[in-house]
Amino acid sequence: MARIELKDWPIPLENGGETVLETMIAHGVPFPYSCASGDCGACKGRVLCGEVAHDSATAGILSATERADGYVLACRCTPKGDLRIEALDELVALPAARRQRGWVVSRQHRQGDVVVLRVKPAKPVHYLAGQFFYLKFDNLPQRAYSVASLPGADELEFHVRLVEGGKTSSYVSRDNLVGSEVTVDGPHGHGYWRQNHGGPIVAIGGGTGLAPVLSIIGAALAANAHRHVHLYYAARVEADVYWEAELAALARQYPNLRVDCALSRAEPSEQGPLPRRYQRVTASLAQDWPSLAGAKLYIAGPPKMVEAVAVTARELGLAARDLHTDPFSDAADHKLDGAFTSGLRRFVGRWRRPPFELAGLATQEG
Ligand SMILES: Cc1cc2nc3c(=O)[nH]c(=O)nc-3n(C[C@H](O)[C@H](O)[C@H](O)COP(=O)(O)OP(=O)(O)OC[C@H]3O[C@@H](n4cnc5c(N)ncnc54)[C@H](O)[C@@H]3O)c2cc1C
Known part of the structure; x- marks a missing residue:
């Protein structure tokens, strides 16, 4: 013994x-x-x-x-x-996932083909900032969506980007969705906010990868309004920037929150209240952070972007334990690219979801 x-x-x-x-x-x-x-x-x-x-x-x-x-x-x-x-990670008892009925209580179409959905589950659900739920509408297959709202909220907020030919995202783009029933299964995922870390937070949301990042920085700032948080909102072009006014308001509320829009395929122009960086988010990260040692980095969005940022972050001295990723696969069930996904798993090394959730390549940014 x-x-x-x-x-x-x-x-x-x-x-x-x-x-x-x-x-x-x-x-x-x-x-x-x-x-x-x-x-x-x-x-x-x-x-x-x-x-x-x-x-x-x-x-x-x-x-x-x-x-x-x-x-x-x-x-x-x-x-x-x-x-x-x-x-290597905090010892956290994750909330138990459960499957229950819910109803769409609001639906808003934003620019960049993004639909913001609010769903009220039949019973309040406990989750950690940055986790995701499986939503299942009608007779469609279930799909994973990260929650943008803060833990404790009655309604769950999701940001769904329309994917061409996509079953669920096309369904939620319908006008008459409010009142529809949806099966809510969760919470799931390990890209959640690590509460015990007191250092700076760097958060990168690519496209609708902004959703979990909003939940994470919202929870972190609510717990400590003075903590240093740098959010990079990564997108390709101006038309993809669907959440600017809210982010600008958040930055006004918290003086230590800095928000930059990193636009990888846009021409420089004077637009919007948030500062623009006309380059890939990896370039902005390397410019702003000579060293990421001691910071926590949360990355969510297209897997290619997540992998590229993770590589840059490690070059900038980020410890493996401080990297928390949430790659979205827009074809999770189609197993499009096993070679890439195993590469990402090897690199990230601390991946805690079954490999099938890494399959597929999204290109919202890049
Ligand atoms: C952990 C996690 C969190 C996520 N969070 C979010 C989020 O917050 N917001 C968000 O917008 N997305 C998120 N996603 C992505 C989301 O789960 C869906 O993958 C996405 O919305 C597309 O689903 P869909 O049903 O509309 O498309 P699908 O029907 O799955 O189709 C996706 C793409 O694959 C193609 N396709 C369909 N069938 C096949 C096939 N048999 N073979 C090959 N290709 C096929 C389609 O033409 C389409 O281009 C997340 C993914 C993961 C894994």
């Missing part, structure tokens, strides 16, 4: 030969994990003292350097004796 001590967890855990993750789960510890099979890297931790026997199947997720530095996958290792380990 080995003893596992987990940093920031008050009680030592007994291990009877099972994996470290199995021990965590058996003791009700909210250790981060997803696939539990060595594929996603979500349960990455670091051994502070002691030794583990590590499964060889982790080669694609843990680099040789990480292994040398004591990083392990909790689902693929067993203690060789007493062990002290730390999780």
